[in-house]
Amino acid sequence: MRKLKKSDKRKKQEKKDFIKEYKKHLKCEICGETHPACLEFHHTEQKSFNISSAVRSSSNLDEIKDEIKKCKVLCSNCHKKMHYDENHSILLDK
DSSP states (O other): OOOOOHHHHHHHHHHHHHHHHHHTTOOOTTTOOOOGGGEEEEESSOOSSOHHHHHHSSOOHHHHHHHHTTEEEEEHHHHHHHHHHHHHHHHHHO
8 A cells, every 4th residue: 555645645634624614614405404524516517536536536626626516515315315316217217
């Protein structure tokens, strides 16, 4: 396993801190949930990468901010329900 350099650790922490602070000012667009631990990013446009994975990876903060612009904010429950409905409507349409 590769050891992270101090600069890499600092950048990773900067990304985590940004997301944590950013989520403090958001709410689920469906139910209004505001707890940051419950909020997720749901892509409404072509997904380049997963936001949570990017925070842990080598993606830079500007790339993450650009990806967030392609998303709407949902709580975990509403996000799961939305994907469930999308997946099951596809199955029913076949």
